[in-house]
Amino acid sequence: MRFTSRPALLAFTLLLALPAAAQEGETPLVIRAARLIIGTDAPPVLNPEVVIEGERITAVGPTGAIPIPRGATVIDLSGHTILPGLFDCHVHLGGIPGDGGDTQKMRETVAHEANYAVAHAKITLEKGFTSVRNIGAGNYHDAALRDMVDRGIVPGPRIQAATWGVGSTGGHADINGWNPDVPTPGYAMIADGVDELRRAVRFQVKYGADVIKVTASGGVLSHGDSVHDQAYSFEELKAIVDTATMLDTPVGAHAHSPAAMNDAIRAGVASIEHGTLIDDEGIRLAKEHGTFIVPTIYTLDFIIEEGAENGVPEHSIVKAQEIATMQRERLAAAFHAGVKFAYGTDAAVFPHGRNAKDFGIMVDEMDISPMAAIQTATINGAELLGWEADLGSIEDGKLADIIAVAGNPLDDIRLLEDVRFVMKGGEVVKSP
Template identity: 45%
Template sequence: QAASADTLLLTAARLLDIRDGSFVENAALLVEDGRIVAAGPRGDIEAPPGARRLDLPGATLLPGLIDMHVHLTSSPDYHGFRRLALSDERKAIQGVVHAERTLYAGFTTVRNVGAGSFGDVALRDAIEAGEVPGPRLFVSGPPVGITGGHCSDNNLLPAEYGLEGEGVADGPWAARAAVRRNIKYGVDLIKTCSTGGVLSKGTKVGAPQYSVEELTALVDEAHSRGLRVASHAHGAEGIRNALEAGVDTIEHGSFIDDSGIRLAKKKGAWLGMDIYVTEFILGEGEEKGILSESLEKERMTGETQRENFRKAVEAGVKMIYSTDAGVYPHGHNARQLSRMVTFGMTPLQALQAATLNSAEALDKDGELGALEPGYLADVIAVQGNPLDDIRLLESVHFVMRDGVVYKHSRAQD
């Protein structure tokens, strides 16, 4: 049950300083009208008379997590041809359930990168209006891309069915027009695909989609209207094309090579590598309807992506937290943190990717991603020290968003 937002003194055993990994022991957080007004040792913070108080004994407070790549209107139970049976309305209804699950898992902000019929715009607005619980959403609407391409089109049926994706746009001017249409219907960012993908029929992960000319037009149109661009890209050439064109975030980045790494650093682009989802695709994918050609593509992609994740981290590319939840179950978003540690990050770096860095890539630094005065009161808690055991983030027991408590369950120990 959501409590009302006013003035609240939240106390806990400790608070993680996400910038340097230090802890404030016996911590307190003063929250007023949805924002943090003070954070520090309990003794230093005075609550105004009448403030509500909430103590979380033994808990560590952290900023709410951010996932930059989810598909709330996609269900992991409907892959391949099964998805054709779901209307956009049905997917939107599933999205309501998925949004709640995501919030309860500690993700107080997510970026939704691809949804039909602007179902993600509707979901964002319903959450904003307080009609349904969910994370703060930044949404793309339909991805913009080429005919027959990954994420923009749908290649499952023969020509006589006339199945075509909403965001198909060939040529620079068509790409600009598609961006304009998406903005008209309320999106916060533009999603495009500059290579083929794993889960689409008949596309190749290594093959570029769009010319640099088309991508440049798309990015220019989006940037001139104040929106950022996320590009799905697995293959090295398509990654470079997108970076050349000036996209803000590269999603997947599986086959990024040294020149791609250099270019990402030079351009200041962020890299969001979804290195958990391969476990689901190769584990449960087949029984969920994932096409055998997709399973084949995943076998050629997942491992290399993990090796390249390590390379990118070592090279100092700016990393965000992108999981592709929706391919696998919503609410399992935090599972990737431990994989990021296995493949080269410190626990603090993994947490920074999912807070500070992602906030910056959303252009929301100073508001999201830290527990500091002036920030929105998005707070989660785990029992114990998350820098010793990153998997604690998989069982978040307290969730506050905008100063409203959505989850407060009994701590496990």
């Protein structure tokens, strides 16, 4: 990255009223690049300039079309495309590849998870994901990490934390297959029935949950359950959503099976996590309710191709193989029918840092345009997290979360796997 001054513009800028940030002594920044992808459905801007003062974007436009503040430092990203910082709406920063926690939870403590999460937060940020939703931690380490990042103590993306999440006895978030005399920790709060679920939701919000995670169906990386199961009744799901709604907290439901998914959508969840086997009724319901799907596509590829060498048990590899083809077909059907997608990967199932893998699969295997795939991780991600007023696009007034790739990701979407520049809140995290 080259920093250059702009003497030619100095005389001109002296005539302009000084913005607040300049008056306070902060040096304004100007990013110049080959191309700007705004993050909405607006067309790209060629040869853009983006002015940043403090933590916010204060002007955006083609070079020469907007005033540049006096004394601004230029960040020259020629040859690069700049985009909004990306959203990954489904991560588990404290997790590592393996059996989904079934044995990790039996061996390791919350302190192990908290330390993993610190390392993974930095990796995730440096890959260009400046906002994440940690959708299930099995304890409070994600809320603590969120607070440490916000205080500037630990580098990482902006975090929405689900803390525990809730799961049913014997379901995806329980730890199964042991003698009943062996106490098992569970990697969500295990709760059944309306009363227990209401209490669990209130408890998690009390201790810092920004979002409630419910495992509404069985899962792939879990012993003794089936992706075709329904874990909770409609009444139980409704109790979770109603209680969370009273506390102004959205709910994300893990669901592979149509039965679980459709009742979760009817109950009013904000998002379906995975959505693997969505049926036509689910597509209709998701459109009617405005429910997001967070598709986590690459997880199955990793489990099938690299799972065995990473400790994924045979029963989980078989589950992944059984649903992989349907996953692409059904999620593509949902997308092209108009269901809203918010980008999310389930990082932890695969090594953190490969968060951009879903983009290539969307474009190559699901007939989704590069621009639409990018939007799932920009304005759509921001909308799901309720942060669209401040994030999700490169526009005047928004927080300066900006990334860059070398070349044009609309020609080669996999360039997003190699992010070269990262800025979060006006601070450069990584530069070429």
